[in-house]
Structure formats: structure tokens, C-alpha cells
Amino acid sequence: xxQPLLEVNHLTTWFDTREGKARVVDGNSFRIHRGETFALLxxxxxxxxxxxxSIMRLLPGQAQGNISGQVLLxxxxxxxxxxxxxxxxxxxxxxxxxxxxxxxxxPVLTVGEQIAEVLRRHRGLSGAALQRxxxxxxxxxxxxAPRQRLGEYPHQLSGGMKQRVMIAIALAGEPDLLIxxxxxxxxxxxxxxxxxxxxxxxxxxxGMAVLMITHDLxxxxxxxxxxxxxxxxxxxxxxxxxxxxxxxxxxxSQKLFEALPDMDKRDRLLSxxxxxxxxxxxxxxxxxxxxRCHRAWELCHQREPQWLxxxxxxxxxxxxxxxxxPHPQQTGEAPQPLDLAHATTGxxxxxxxxxxxxxxxxxxxxxxxRGHVYAVDGVDLSLRxxxxxxxxxxxxxxxxxxxxxxxxxxxxxxGEVCFQGEDLTxxxxxxxxRRRRDxxxxxxxxxxxxxxxxxxxxxxxxxxxxxxxxxxxxxRLARVDELLQQVGLKPEHKFKxxxxxxxxxxxxxxxxxTLAVNPKLIVCDEPTSALDVSVQAQILNLLRRLQQALRxxxxxxxxxxxxxxxxxxxVAVMYLGRVVEQGPVGAILGExxxxxxxxxxxxxxxxxxxxxxQMVKLEGDPPSPMDPPAGCxxxxxxxxxxxxxxxxxxxxxxxxSGHWxxxxxxS
Amino acid sequence: xxxYLLSRLFAASLVLLGVVCLVFFLIHLVPGDPVDMMLGExxxxxxREALRQAxxxxxxxxxxLGQYLAGLLRLDLGHSLHDQRAIADILAERIPATVELALAxxxxxxxxAVPLGILAAVRKGSLWDHLAMGFSLAGVSxxxxxMGPLLILVFSLWLGWFPVSGREGxxxxxxxxxxxxxxxxxxxxRMIRSTLLEVLHEDYVRTAxxxxxxxxxxxxxxxxxxxxxxxxxxxxxxxGTLLGGAVITETIFSWPGVGLLTIDAIHSRDYPVVQACVLxxxxxxxxxxxxxxxxxxxxxxxxRLGEGD
Numbered sequence: 001x002x003q004p005l006l007e008v009n010h011l012t013t014w015f016d017t018r019e020g021k022a023r024v025v026d027g028n029s030f031r032i033h034r035g036e037t038f039a040l041l042x043x044x045x046x047x048x049x050x051x052x053x054s055i056m057r058l059l060p061g062q063a064q065g066n067i068s069g070q071v072l073l074x075x076x077x078x079x080x081x082x083x084x085x086x087x088x089x090x091x092x093x094x095x096x097x098x099x100x101x102x103x104x105x106x107p108v109l110t111v112g113e114q115i116a117e118v119l120r121r122h123r124g125l126s127g128a129a130l131q132r133x134x135x136x137x138x139x140x141x142x143x144x145a146p147r148q149r150l151g152e153y154p155h156q157l158s159g160g161m162k163q164r165v166m167i168a169i170a171l172a173g174e175p176d177l178l179i180x181x182x183x184x185x186x187x188x189x190x191x192x193x194x195x196x197x198x199x200x201x202x203x204x205x206x207g208m209a210v211l212m213i214t215h216d217l218x219x220x221x222x223x224x225x226x227x228x229x230x231x232x233x234x235x236x237x238x239x240x241x242x243x244x245x246x247x248x249x250x251x252x253s254q255k256l257f258e259a260l261p262d263m264d265k266r267d268r269l270l271s272x273x274x275x276x277x278x279x280x281x282x283x284x285x286x287x288x289x290x291x292r293c294h295r296a297w298e299l300c301h302q303r304e305p306q307w308l309x310x311x312x313x314x315x316x317x318x319x320x321x322x323x324x325x326p327h328p329q330q331t332g333e334a335p336q337p338l339d340l341a342h343a344t345t346g347x348x349x350x351x352x353x354x355x356x357x358x359x360x361x362x363x364x365x366x367x368x369x370r371g372h373v374y375a376v377d378g379v380d381l382s383l384r385x386x387x388x389x390x391x392x393x394x395x396x397x398x399x400x401x402x403x404x405x406x407x408x409x410x411x412x413x414x415g416e417v418c419f420q421g422e423d424l425t426x427x428x429x430x431x432x433x434r435r436r437r438d439x440x441x442x443x444x445x446x447x448x449x450x451x452x453x454x455x456x457x458x459x460x461x462x463x464x465x466x467x468x469x470x471x472x473x474x475x476r477l478a479r480v481d482e483l484l485q486q487v488g489l490k491p492e493h494k495f496k497x498x499x500x501x502x503x504x505x506x507x508x509x510x511x512x513x514t515l516a517v518n519p520k521l522i523v524c525d526e527p528t529s530a531l532d533v534s535v536q537a538q539i540l541n542l543l544r545r546l547q548q549a550l551r552x553x554x555x556x557x558x559x560x561x562x563x564x565x566x567x568x569x570x571v572a573v574m575y576l577g578r579v580v581e582q583g584p585v586g587a588i589l590g591e592x593x594x595x596x597x598x599x600x601x602x603x604x605x606x607x608x609x610x611x612x613x614q615m616v617k618l619e620g621d622p623p624s625p626m627d628p629p630a631g632c633x634x635x636x637x638x639x640x641x642x643x644x645x646x647x648x649x650x651x652x653x654x655x656x657s658g659h660w661x662x663x664x665x666x667s
Numbered sequence: 668x669x670x671y672l673l674s675r676l677f678a679a680s681l682v683l684l685g686v687v688c689l690v691f692f693l694i695h696l697v698p699g700d701p702v703d704m705m706l707g708e709x710x711x712x713x714x715r716e717a718l719r720q721a722x723x724x725x726x727x728x729x730x731x732l733g734q735y736l737a738g739l740l741r742l743d744l745g746h747s748l749h750d751q752r753a754i755a756d757i758l759a760e761r762i763p764a765t766v767e768l769a770l771a772x773x774x775x776x777x778x779x780a781v782p783l784g785i786l787a788a789v790r791k792g793s794l795w796d797h798l799a800m801g802f803s804l805a806g807v808s809x810x811x812x813x814m815g816p817l818l819i820l821v822f823s824l825w826l827g828w829f830p831v832s833g834r835e836g837x838x839x840x841x842x843x844x845x846x847x848x849x850x851x852x853x854x855x856x857r858m859i860r861s862t863l864l865e866v867l868h869e870d871y872v873r874t875a876x877x878x879x880x881x882x883x884x885x886x887x888x889x890x891x892x893x894x895x896x897x898x899x900x901x902x903x904x905x906x907g908t909l910l911g912g913a914v915i916t917e918t919i920f921s922w923p924g925v926g927l928l929t930i931d932a933i934h935s936r937d938y939p940v941v942q943a944c945v946l947x948x949x950x951x952x953x954x955x956x957x958x959x960x961x962x963x964x965x966x967x968x969x970x971r972l973g974e975g976d
Binding site: 058060061088090091092095096098103107109118121122153155166173 | 791868870875877880884896
């Protein structure tokens with residue numbers, strides 16, 4: 001067999017902390033061959049980024065020397081190279097792109113300059129040759145009008161364009177290996193599809209290998225040849241893509257699949273991994289996943305499992321696959337069913353009519369209004385009692401603004417928000433404040449939405465106090481205990497502060513806080529998008545259980561189609577301030593009519609795809625809501641646009657029972 | 668950019684108008700009558716009245732303000748009560764000295780602070796860092812009225828390298844500039860260190876390292892330019908103070924600048940001069956602030972090329 005391009009042997013990286021040595025990467029070995037795409041898959045904190053930074057020797061200051069093992073690039077150990085020689089490897093033989101294109105480019109240097117540095121450093125180019133190569137590179141990564149773009153600064157580019165520039169910087173050195181650290185996590189799904197497509201194309205042109213670092217099974221399934229699953233600093237399973245997706249072997253890998261929300265799992269609770277990732281400062285005796293593993297037995301807690309071959313080119317670190325040890329008889333876990341016949345009365349709780357939120361843009365010395373941001377521009381919605389309406393769209397489409405204006409946290413410019421027949425936009429002052437107990441909100445980032453100086457119990461009780469409900473102090477405290485238990489926490493947690501909890505626990509506290517005033521409607525604004533998939537499953541389960549028990553209605557704002565498919569009853573798709581299509585979840589996900597909805601759905605990476613399919617790419621970026629295109633807002637990007645789309649905005653048409661679409665194709 | 672410049676200038680002129688009016692009224696609130704000051708309290712009423720009319724003091728306050736403003740537009744700041752010279756002429760003599768000292772002090776400050784700040788940030792926690800921050804602490808803590816005499820003692824009296832006081836020849840600016848500059852350098856070095864430390868953790872610095880650039884290139888090209896952006900504001904504020912006249916330092920070194928003029932005018936109760944000096948201080952603050960904003964905008968493409976506001 002040919003020599004691998006990159007061979008990593010027993011790579012260990014540690015940080016010295018107050019609690020002791022934290023081994024963030026613990027004895028990992030893997031190989032990447034030329035032209036291959038290899039994924040490191042895992043949840044946050046598992047050490048996948050640290051593995052990449054260790055290979056590049058770019059660890060943050062204090063840990064720079066704390067690497068042991070071997071990193072062989074074509075047989076040469078990078079860890080033994082002097083720093084000057086290592087600098088000739090970085091950006092030249094191994095290039096890297098990062099998660100946040102917004103912050104990964106230097107704001108005060110032009111795009112051209114930032115790419116040129118690499119060409120000068122590693123390719124010795126200058127003058128006209130340099131200029132020519134720069135334009136070539138930008139064209140290669142699909143940036144239109146390259147000559148003009150070279151003189152621009154990062155803030156003048158969209159997120160997707162910035163990531164393309166990052167890729168151009170990486171390509172400039174003509175690397176043998178590209179390390180892509182969550183390259184599309186910060187991007188919208190249609191832009192993600194563009195960038196992933198571009199990476200694939202470039203890889204086939206240049207023959208470079210790619211080390212893809214990701215938490216997203218969908219991305220792995222679309223992009224890679226082989227995958228390694230990491231848990232708590234260790235690789236626990238390695239396999240080819242097809243084998244892995246056909247049958248993941250390590251219990252942790254299996255759980256990752258089971259925790260993914262999905263249309264097929266609607267009738268049951270998602271499978272969760274109990275507990276949390278262990279601190280890496282301890283010395284592990286047994287398998288580090290054992291405390292959370294539903295199939296663990298004594299041996300797992302006592303002895304660390306060794307690598308076991310599990311078929312052609314795959315191996316797993318788990319006692320279950322060791323034929324030499326006796327296994328206890330085990331029965332599979334039965335999924336907990338959900339009673340889907342939850343009582344929806346069918347009565348409309350919330351009705352939004354022609355809602356508009358326009359933000360004035362003030363400019364100049366006298367702050368005169370020079371234009372408007374049409375954040376929400378004429379939206380109709382309705383939500384029935386006990387149901388979930390998902391509001392789907394990409395960043396900047398106005399979905400959060402819509403949510404806030406429904407709750408009157410932002411006063412709408414025009415339109416009505418009828419809540420149980422009462423128009424909230426007409427309520428003022430005390431009347432509105434009293435009404436607020438009926439509708440609450442959960443935010444994306446639970447930490448920043450809680451006052452860090454307040455104890456959890458006070459945070460939860462504050463709403464009751466403000467509304468003057470829940471009886472006296474004693475009774476409120478009892479209610480706080482009850483709420484904490486209801487969201488899966490303990491009564492004694494009420495005396496702690498928000499920073500003492502994990503992300504998932506904090507979101508539970510936020511949910512308890514909203515529940516305290518017995519609301520009828522909860523607006524959930526991306527409540528799980530900052531969470532890992534296993535934690536997301538816990539929160540989604542909790543939300544569904546609560547909905548069932550308390551007959552809550554949710555307006556669920558999200559960009560994540562899999563979450564929508566798992567818990568929405570109805571879906572409304574937003575594009576640039578307007579709802580372009582809405583209807584029952586089955587109709588929208590199964591028979592989408594609007595070209596935007598279709599493109600959005602097609603852009604979502606599929607997890608179970610047997611063969612990587614051709615991703616449907618939507619060209620370009622969404623236009624600015626300050627200056628929306630005339631006619632149908634989507635027409636500049638729509639593959640099916642015709643003359644009329646450029647002129648007038650389509651009326652809402654019903655295409656099936658309860659399924660509405662705004663598109664000239666159906667008029 | 669031009670639009671930005673014009674709107675800044677317009678705003679600045681409004682501020683100046685406000686300052687002029689405020690200073691004018693404040694001076695009139697001060698107890699004491701300029702006529703007494705000029706003629707003495709024993710003067711005859713007729714003489715007093717004549718002078719009052721000559722100075723326009725018999726007119727309503729608003730009319731006086733109008734005259735004063737009209738005078739300002741002609742650069743007529745009035746006359747010194749002390750020796751009857753036109754204040755504009757007096758200032759014209761003093762301003763070059765103050766500007767020279769301010770610029771020299773700024774140069775000293777930058778020459779000390781930039782390398783020191785970089786060294787402290789790049790070698791954070793090392794001996795260099797501690798030395799640099801120790802110097803900085805000393806620079807901030809030592810007052811000018813102690814630093815000045817100390818420098819005179821060592822470099823003028825003992826070593827005889829520089830003149831003790833006055834403004835004669837290039838050598839004479841060294842000690843006052845060192846006195847002013849070292850205090851400024853101390854604050855600047857601290858600020859450069861902390862902004863640079865922050866910037867060194869930015870993602871784009873990691874990107875620069877991932878390109879295989881040398882540490883020098885990473886720090887100077889990528890980190891320093893970003894780290895200096897907030898420093899520009901601080902620098903502007905300090906320069907504004909210096910241009911208004913460094914009262915203490917100019918007094919110690921008998922440096923014939925605006926600061927010394929102000930002090931002398933206050934001692935001799937020469938109100939029109941005091942008024943003009945206060946005005947000058949305000950003007951230099953406003954002008955330097957506008958310049959600072961412009962430099963900032965020029966240095967940060969996000970402002971220069973932003974949507975503009």
C-alpha cells in the first residue's frame with residue numbers, strides 16, 4: 001500500500017490547568033491518503049479542533065510545547081521540525097480554513113493582500129504574475145468580478161464570499177492537505193451547499209486531501225471517504241463512509257444517529273445520552289464513555305478497550321466487539337412513545353395579519369430617514385391551540401424580528417396580532433404587561449438571556465412576582481421546585497447561578513422561567529442551535545413532553561429542517577421579510593411548491609444518503625432587506641423566474657388544503 | 668469620505684460656537700470689573716464711564732457677545748489689559764512654541780511606547796513584560812513637577828547636556844519633551860500592550876500564522892495595525908491636552924508657550940487673555956478630535972468604506 005500523506009501516531013496534546021493536566025487529545029492515530037477526505041466527527045469539546053491545531057502546531061500560547069506522538073507528513077515528523085521549517089509547511093503543504101469566516105480575515109487588509117501574502121511567501125510570485133494568479137484564484141473559488149474584489153476589504157463581502165476568500169488563501173499555497181475546521185457551521189444552509197460543492201470541485205481539480213472537522217453527520221455523509229468519531233479526546237471508531245452510515249458500531253456513534261431529529265421519529269421521544277462529557281483532567285480507568293453508555297457492563301468501567309478490527313478498513317474501541325470477553329445478555333432500549341393524539345381543540349390561538357416591521361435608516365447630521373429595512377413585510381400566520389408552527393428561513397430573513405414583534409417586544413409598523421381574539425398591537429402599558437403572562441419567549445443563547453448575578457430560583461420566580469401570581473413567597477418557592485423538576489433539574493439548583501450549569505441545563509432553566517407564568521404560547525427562537533446534537537435531543541424531548549402535558553402552543557423559529565420535521569405541525573417559510581410558503585409539515589417538506597423552499601430543502605445535507613447526491617445549489621447571496629428586489633423578492637436567484645416575477649409580487653394561492661404559496665408558477 | 672469630513676467639520680463648528688458663548692458668559696460671571704482693574708478703584712466716575720463706553724461694556728450682554736463673535740471672525744481677540752497688545756499677536760508668538768513641544772513630546776511618547784507595548788504583549792509574563800509595565804507604572808505615577816526638576820538636575824546641572832530652561836535652539840526642547848512624553852508613553856504602552864494582547868487572540872491572527880508567515884510579520888502586519896486603532900483615540904485626546912498648553916511643564920522649563928501665558932494671565936488678572944487662552948484650548952481639543960476621527964476613519968476601512976453615517 002502506498003505511503004499515506006499524513007500519518008498521525010499516538011498524538012497527545014495537553015493543557016496544564018489548575019485541576020491538573022487536561023488531555024484534550026489523548027493518544028490518537030489515523031492516516032490520510034492523497035486525495036482522500038477524512039472526517040473527524042464529534043461534539044463540542046471532544047478535541048477535534050485541537051487535533052487539527054496540533055498537526056499545524058498552532059496551539060494557543062501556553063500549550064505550544066505540550067504535544068507528544070508523531071505527525072508524519074510524507075514520512076517527515078512535523079513535531080520534530082524547527083519552527084522556521086514548520087512555517088514552510090504551514091500555508092504551503094498544509095493549509096487550513098476556519099469556522100468563522102467573519103473573524104478569520106484581517107479587517108484592515110484588502111482581500112487581494114491577504115491572498116498575496118501566501119503567494120509571495122510560498123510561491124515567490126510578484127508583480128504581474130502575482131496579480132494574474134490572484135485573479136485566477138478568486139475566479140477558481142467562484143467569486144464574480146475578481147479584479148474588483150481584490151481591492152475590497154472583508155467587511156464588504158457576505159459570509160459565504162468571505163469563506164470563499166479563506167479557501168482562496170488556502171489554495172494559494174497549492175497544499176497537499178487542506179484542514180477544514182467546521183468550514184460551513186457559521187453559514188446558512190444554501191450557502192453551506194455552495195461552499196461544500198466548491199470544496200469538492202476544487203479537490204477533484206487539485207487532488208488535495210481534506211481533513212474535515214465537523215459535528216454534522218450530514219456534512220460527513222455528503223463529503224467524506226472515511227470518518228473517525230471522537231469522544232472526550234479519543235477516537236472511538238474509524239470506518240469508511242458507507243460502512244459507517246450503514247451501521248455505526250460504537251454505542252456513542254449509534255447514539256449520535258438516534259439523537260438526530262427526523263420525520264420518522266415524530267411519534268416517539270428522541271434517544272438521548274444521559275449525563276455529560278467527563279472532565280479530561282482525570283485518569284480514565286475504563287472506557288470513557290462507559291458512565292453514559294446504555295450497553296456498558298463491569299468490564300467497561302474497569303478496563304480501557306483496545307482497538308478491535310471490525311471489518312475491512314474499520315475498527316472500533318469497544319468491548320462489545322471483543323470476542324475474547326464474555327458479554328452479558330442485553331436487550332435493546334425501547335424508544336419511549338409519545339401520545340400524538342394530544343388534544344388540539346383546533347381553535348385558533350394566534351392570528352397574525354399583514355404584519356409589518358420596518359426599521360428606519362437614519363443618516364446624516366440631522367438623522368433624517370433615508371430609507372427602511374423591510375425586516376418583516378406583510379406576514380400572515382395562524383397558530384392553533386396546542387400546536388407547533390415552525391418559522392423557517394435563513395439568517396436575515398426577518399424570522400426573529402417577526403417573533404419579537406408578535407410578542408410586542410418590538411412594536412410592529414402595521415398589521416394585527418390577534419391573540420385569542422384580542423389585537424395585541426392595540427394594547428399599551430399595564431394592559432399589555434398583564435397580558436404578557438400568556439406569551440413567553442426562549443432565546444437561542446440561554447446564558448446571555450439570564451442575569452448572571454441572579455440565582456436560578458430568583459430568575460424563575462421573577463416572572464411570577466412581576467405578574468403578581470403564584471401566591472406568597474413560600475408558595476412561589478414551592479412552584480420553583482416543581483418547575484425545576486418539570487424541566488429535569490433538581491430543587492436544590494435554585495440556589496445556584498447560571499454560570500454553574502452546562503448549555504443544555506441553562507436552556508432548561510430558561511424553559512422553566514417561561515413556564516412559571518403558565519403561558520399559552522411560547523416563542524422558541526432557535527432554542528437548540530447553540531447545542532450539541534445529543535443535548536438538542538434532550539431539549540426537544542422536553543419541549544414535546546411539556547407541550548403534551550400543558551397544551552402549549554409553540555412558534556418555533558429555526559433554520560434547522562431536521563428539527564422542523566421532528567416537531568412542527570405547520571411550517572411557514574420566510575424569505576426576505578415575507579412568508580413565501582406555508583402549510584402542514586408533511587406538505588411543505590414532502591411536496592414543496594415554492595422554488596425557494598425546494599432549494600432550501602435540497603441544500604440540507606442528508607444523513608442516510610447511500611451515494612452522495614448532486615447537491616442543488618442556489619446561486620448568489622440573499623439580497624439586502626434594505627433594498628429588496630422588485631416583484632418577487634426571490635426572482636434574482638430563482639431558476640424558474642419569468643418576466644412577471646420581476647414586476648409584481650405574487651398573490652397568496654392555495655395549492656392544497658391549508659397549503660399556501662406565493663409564487664407566479666401557481667397562479 | 669468627503670461627506671464624512673464635511674459633516675464632522677459642521678458638527679465641530681457648532682461645538683466651537685457653543686464653547687465661545689459659554690466662555691464669554693463665564694468670564695462675565697467672574698466677580699470684578701475690568702474697569703477697576705485698568706483704572707484702579709480710585710478713578711473718577713467720568714473716566715470710568717468713558718472707558719466703559721470705549722470698551723463697549725455699557726451695551727447689553729448679547730450685543731457684547733455679538734461684537735465679540737464678529738471680532739472672532741476677523742481673528743480679533745481683543746487686547747491685553749496688561750500691556751494693551753492685540754491678543755492675536757501674543758498668541759501668534761506663543762503657539763509655535765507649544766506646538767513644537769507637543770509634537771516633540773508625542774514623538775518621544777511613540778518612540779518609547781510602541782516598542783515597549785509590543786515587547787510586553789508578545790513576551791507576556793516574561794521579565795520584559797514586567798520591566799515594561801514597571802516603567803509604565805512609574806511613568807504614570809511620577810508627576811511632571813517632580814520629573815521635570817529631576818531631569819534638570821541630572822541632565823542640565825550634573826551632566827550639562829541640555830539647557831536648564833527657555834527655548835533656545837533644538838537642544839532646549841529635549842528635557843520638556845521627555846518630561847511630557849514619558850508620562851504619555853506610560854499610558855500608551857499600557858494601552859498598546861492590552862489591545863495587542865486582545866488582538867493576538869483574534870481568529871485572523873491564527874489565520875496569518877496558518878499561512879506560514881513569520882512571527883514578525885504576524886505581529887506587525889496583522890496584529891499591530893488592528894491594535895493601534897483604539898490607541899489613535901487616546902493619542903488624539905492626549906495631543907489635544909498638550910496643544911492647549913502644558914501648564915506645569917512650561918512653567919518648570921520657562922517654555923514660552925500658551926501654558927505659561929495662561930498662568931501669567933491668571934496671575935495678573937488679564938481676563939481677555941485668559942478668555943482667549945481658554946478658547947484656544949477648546950479649539951485645539953475640537954480640531955484634534957476631528958483630526959483623530961479622520962485618521963481613525965482612514966486607518967479603519969470598515970469606517971472609511973462603510974455605509975457611512
